[in-house]
Amino acid sequence: MTGTAADSITPPDAAATALAVRDVQFRYRANGPTVVDNVSATLAPGKVTCLLGPNAAGKSTLVKLMLGQLEPLAGAITVAGEPVASLPAARRARWLSYVPQRGGVQFAFTVREVVAMGRFAAGTSSAGQAIDAALIDCDLLDVADRVFAELSGGQQQRVLIARAMAQSTGEGRAMLLDEPGSHLDLRHLHALMQLMRRQAKRGLAVLVVLHDLNLAARYADAVWLMDHGKMVAEGPWHAVLRPDVLTPVYGLKLEALSGDEDDDGRPVFRVTGVR
Ligand SMILES: Nc1ncnc2c1ncn2[C@@H]1O[C@H](COP(=O)(O)OP(=O)(O)OP(=O)(O)O)[C@@H](O)[C@H]1O
Numbered sequence: 001m002t003g004t005a006a007d008s009i010t011p012p013d014a015a016a017t018a019l020a021v022r023d024v025q026f027r028y029r030a031n032g033p034t035v036v037d038n039v040s041a042t043l044a045p046g047k048v049t050c051l052l053g054p055n056a057a058g059k060s061t062l063v064k065l066m067l068g069q070l071e072p073l074a075g076a077i078t079v080a081g082e083p084v085a086s087l088p089a090a091r092r093a094r095w096l097s098y099v100p101q102r103g104g105v106q107f108a109f110t111v112r113e114v115v116a117m118g119r120f121a122a123g124t125s126s127a128g129q130a131i132d133a134a135l136i137d138c139d140l141l142d143v144a145d146r147v148f149a150e151l152s153g154g155q156q157q158r159v160l161i162a163r164a165m166a167q168s169t170g171e172g173r174a175m176l177l178d179e180p181g182s183h184l185d186l187r188h189l190h191a192l193m194q195l196m197r198r199q200a201k202r203g204l205a206v207l208v209v210l211h212d213l214n215l216a217a218r219y220a221d222a223v224w225l226m227d228h229g230k231m232v233a234e235g236p237w238h239a240v241l242r243p244d245v246l247t248p249v250y251g252l253k254l255e256a257l258s259g260d261e262d263d264d265g266r267p268v269f270r271v272t273g274v275r
Helices: 059-066 089-095 111-117 127-137 153-168 186-201 213-219 243-250
Strands: 019-027 034-043 048-052 074-079 096-099 174-178 205-209 222-227 230-236 252-257 268-274
Touching (some): 019 059, 034 059, 034 074, 048 059, 048 186, 048 213, 059 205, 111 127, 111 153, 153 174, 153 186, 174 186, 186 213, 222 243, 230 243, 243 252
Parallel strands (some): 048 205, 096 174
Antiparallel strands (some): 019 034, 019 074, 222 230, 252 268
């Protein structure tokens, strides 16, 4: 993730690209627990939104609902005003790109071939450019011809990010990343968040599921906070990333150390106790 690739993304019309979740409910089984409980939230174009919450809060499930991979029991999800469920598959793939929490490629594809899969729905002549740009952005040029399955966990994660980058080139509306940093070293983790900020500047709505409060505090424009299937808080980072909002959700005593003025005064959280 070097940030040197040419900017090949056409900014979509910001006003038309928000992804909206309205009163969504979901259970995996008819008599099972409600995993997403009456959630409403809006994903703004041009912004990096971080989705936070404890384990089993429902974050990955909400992301899969937003992608149309799961069907809500009630409520609606729209992308650019259109219900995600009724989008033709190819358009859905051009509009929404996804980095899964887990999930590799089982076959002996090279890195370049895996990234090229992101262009399948676009099928344009600019495919090569988008693939090269994604490989450069994700610092993968030196392993582009290696077999995906033989890479380290962090390298594989960067390949999946590059595939989503290639996929979002052109008509991309939103990128949804589910814990994309779990295998990344510190430099690549920060490079990824900076890359997502650039994606947002190009007009995409970016949603990143994270566990690291300090990473969210540094890079988020907006934050969604989930707990037990509910959206506990949603808003600009400074309205959500506060000890009084976070402590009841995480059961942690937190102190917000004031950050640098150069960095917008963004806080750094210190854990002072476990409740
Ligand atoms: N395929 C499934 N079938 C049944 N229950 C599931 C399935 N996937 C997730 N769940 C349940 O749904 C709840 C929410 O899971 P989800 O993966 O959405 O949480 P999460 O907030 O992403 O958690 P984590 O931070 O641990 O990744 C959990 O109780 C989980 O056990």
